[in-house]
Amino acid sequence: MSYLVLARKWRPQTFDDMTGQEHVVRTIGNAIKMDRVAHAYLFCGPRGVGKTTAARLLAKALNCEQGPTANPCGTCRACTEITSGTSVDVAEIDGASNNGVENVREIRENAKYLPQRDRHKIYIIDEVHMLSGAAFNALLKTLEEPPGHVKFIFATTEAHKLPDTILSRCQRHNFRRISAARMLQRLKEICLAEKAGISEQSLSLVVRQSEGGMRDALSLLDQILASCGPDPTDEAVAEAMGAIDxxxxxxxxxxxxxxxxxxxxxxxxxxxxxxxxxxxxxxxxxxxxxxxxxxxxxxxxxxxxxxxxxxxxxxxxxxxxxxxxxxxxxxxxxxxxxxxxxxxxxxxxxxxxxxxxxLSPAGSIPDLLARVERLSAGLGAEGATKSTSGAPGGRSGPSNFRV
Ligand SMILES: Nc1ncnc2c1ncn2[C@@H]1O[C@H](COP(=O)(O)OP(=O)(O)OP(=O)(O)O)[C@@H](O)[C@H]1O
Ligand SMILES: [Mg+2]
Ligand SMILES: [Zn+2]
The missing domain is CATH 1.20.272.10 (Zinc Finger, Delta Prime; domain 3)
Incomplete structure (x- = not known):
């Protein structure tokens, strides 16, 4: 079998396996348990933080033979076919290359028919912001009142490019950047399983470079292991990343x-x-x-x-x-x-x-105050002797001190 890059090999296969995004996982899990799954979801957020992954998991949750369940089995035909992208009832559509009105019309036509085998007909449209204006319009009616067996899951990094009419017809979930600590933890687990002897210090460099995107982190890790071998030194890792050790x-x-x-x-x-x-x-x-x-x-x-x-x-x-x-x-x-x-x-x-x-430190505030006091005490004595000719009203002492 050809080599599978880490990002694909380690795509979470259960909701529990997802790092971060608990707020989304919890809401979706509850909706499934309470049988209140919306007919259209919109997953938005930065790249590589789990949107497509969550869309596939939701599709499995809905169509799993043991389901609908928040914990799809991952082994039934529906689940395995969704993982491999061959399910007849789950269509994963790339919005960037199928962005015309004719593509949406086709979806609309197809949506009318019952699913061939599983519970729901699910349309996952990735990069949905790429659809043309006419395509969005063609989608509105179906999106408002789709047949009961149809679910839409949209994913995008640029939700602001979607028309309000679309936004208002979807249940929106915002995916977040993954925190550095959680990402480091996940990378450590993956390295352990992959038998990669890369130090925690180097991993934290990877984490920082990926700015909360798990795919970026895993791609970088792949690149490092490919160029430095399975047990890279910190110096070699920094070098491979063009970073400073x-x-x-x-x-x-x-x-x-x-x-x-x-x-x-x-x-x-x-x-x-x-x-x-x-x-x-x-x-x-x-x-x-x-x-x-x-x-x-x-x-x-x-x-x-x-x-x-x-x-x-x-x-x-x-x-x-x-x-x-x-x-x-x-x-x-x-x-x-x-x-x-x-x-x-x-x-x-x-x-x-x-x-x-x-540069010598400015000193702490108490230090500075003490210095000002010392200075003003000295000036005060001087001020008192000049007070008759100097400040009006015979003011003397520290109040005469001018900076
Ligand atoms: N929350 C996460 N927990 C664990 N792994 C993740 C997570 N998010 C992303 N990954 C890893 O990154 C890979 C890509 O994730 P995914 O395709 O879900 O990202 P995405 O949000 O759809 O990104 P894009 O906007 O670029 O399409 C996954 O296969 C997985 O290895
Ligand atoms: Mg995606
Ligand atoms: Zn299943």
Missing amino acids: RTVVQDFAEALVRKDAKRVLGRVDEVFNRGLDLKRLAEELALQLRHLFVTKSLGEAPQELAESEQKALLALAKEADTAQLSRLFDIVHGCIWDVSRAAQPRLALEMALLKAIQ
Whole structure:
């Protein structure tokens, strides 16, 4: 059998298996249990978060021989045919390539007839926002009052492109980006089953790059395993992703906090020589400093990071105060734009990092107040001697102090 990419191999086959999207799974599960399944559903949300998967699961739930059930068996003929896309009663239509009015007319004609074998005739229209205006209009009547045996499930990443007339005839469910922590968990499980020895730290890099999309994460994982083999080192993974090794980023943050200018410059040199993007480095550093700030403020590290990284952050956070971290973040974050624009990005980055190290901290607010008080006490004494010629009304003391 030909190789099946991870994203397809690991398509959830039960609602329980879906990561995140609990709000959708719960509502649909209840509707099935209470026999209140709507005749048209619209699944919207970003790419690769489970819309098509959920549409197929709903089709199985409705047509499973043991059903209708929120836990389709996955083994009966109806279920297996839906999985393989060969069911006679479930049509999966790509809205992008079947977007004309004639395609919709065909659906309308077909919908009149009873299902050939299973309980329902189900039309899954993916990328439904691609239908033409005339096609949408042709769909309205059927969508309003379809025959009892017909169900529509639409999926789209761009719900705002659908006419209101369509939106108002569907039960809409918004799919969310999958949280970093849940995604990391799922990737760990998949790697374990696939016997892939990739570190948690590298997986968290994959998670971050995929911005909540599970398909993106699995495709990236596929690509990494293909190019680095089943037991890749962190460095190899970072290289394969064109990313900067997390260890390097951690080391940078440590050097910045410890004001180790030599180490900072050495690291910039290394990253530069490896041909990696310096703007990306600045972004990674800003993010790492953000993590550090969060860790300092909350007393715990962000959960989406690997355990080893969380520990390192907790330890490093103890070495810095919030004023220092906030200043570091401001300067590093502020330089991202400069680095991306500069004729010599390396120069811009180095100067920003050195400034971040060199500038003395503004100090904490109590410190500042004490300094102001000391200053004003000194000036107050002076002000009192000048009060006759100076401030009107003989005001003296600290109130004479002008900044
Ligand atoms: N919530 C999820 N839980 C587990 N795996 C998921 C989830 N969402 C997506 N995946 C993985 O990503 C693959 C693609 O998911 P799916 O086809 O459902 O995405 P989609 O939301 O329809 O994306 P698109 O908008 O690009 O069509 C699945 O085969 C599965 O491996
Ligand atoms: Mg899809
Ligand atoms: Zn079944």
